[in-house]
Amino acid sequence: MSKWAVFLSPYQQAVEELKVKFKSLRDQYRRASKHTPIEFVTGRVKPITSVQEKARRKNIALDKLETEMQDIAGVRIVCQFVTDIDTIVNMLRERDDITVISERDYIKERKASGYRSYHMVIDYPVHTVEGTKHILVEIQVRTMAMNFWATIEHTLNYKYSGEIPQHIKRRLVRAAEAAYNLDEEMSKIQDEVREAQTIITKRQEENRGTYK
Numbered sequence: 727m728s729k730w731a732v733f734l735s736p737y738q739q740a741v742e743e744l745k746v747k748f749k750s751l752r753d754q755y756r757r758a759s760k761h762t763p764i765e766f767v768t769g770r771v772k773p774i775t776s777v778q779e780k781a782r783r784k785n786i787a788l789d790k791l792e793t794e795m796q797d798i799a800g801v802r803i804v805c806q807f808v809t810d811i812d813t814i815v816n817m818l819r820e821r822d823d824i825t826v827i828s829e830r831d832y833i834k835e836r837k838a839s840g841y842r843s844y845h846m847v848i849d850y851p852v853h854t855v856e857g858t859k860h861i862l863v864e865i866q867v868r869t870m871a872m873n874f875w876a877t878i879e880h881t882l883n884y885k886y887s888g889e890i891p892q893h894i895k896r897r898l899v900r901a902a903e904a905a906y907n908l909d910e911e912m913s914k915i916q917d918e919v920r921e922a923q924t925i926i927t928k929r930q931e932e933n934r935g936t937y938k
Contacts (some may be wrong), residue, residue: 737799741769764811797864840902843868871905
């Protein structure tokens with residue numbers, strides 16, 4: 727196994743464990759017929775080439791990666807409503823299996839590009855054959871509308887190598903505002919949406935019981 731594979735292994739372990747925990751929490755809400763603030767969870771570990779490129783760009787020595795590069799491991803929690811973001815953030819602050827290192831609210835203070843999301847960097851302990859290792863993990867919390875926009879912007883950044891033409895940037899900013907307005911409108915009817923989802927969930931459970 728290469729040195730890079732050994733180095734990244736606990737990061738992969740941290741991502742997989744956190745994904746399982748957050749998905750389990752989502753399922754607990756659903757089994758209790760309650761609105762879950764978690765719609766879906768994804769995670770990834772930066773590819774070796776991305777770690778190396780960022781280290782060069784940020785002038786981070788390779789022996790300082792564990793403490794100075796905070797997004798080698800990343801977990802994304804996507805929710806339905808803006809109010810769910812506060813619920814998730816408070817939930818993360820109160821967990822005893824993680825320690826919140828820093829927070830950045832790009833929803834109240836969006837980036838110039840239009841990007842919105844709530845970022846947290848946490849310290850998460852993983853248990854390895856060599857003992858407990860503390861891993862920095864970046865957690866992004868955003869709505870489905872924010873996630874759709876961010877996915878498109880990421881794709882365009884990849885296509886244009888980070889140099890998106892100005893006329894497309896302007897359209898992206900307008901699209902970001904449209905996504906924000908959608909979130910605002912959905913927030914106004916979230917009680918009705920949640921009630922409808924609860925009814926549907928209960929009916930599905932009743933149907934499963936009927937066909938056992």
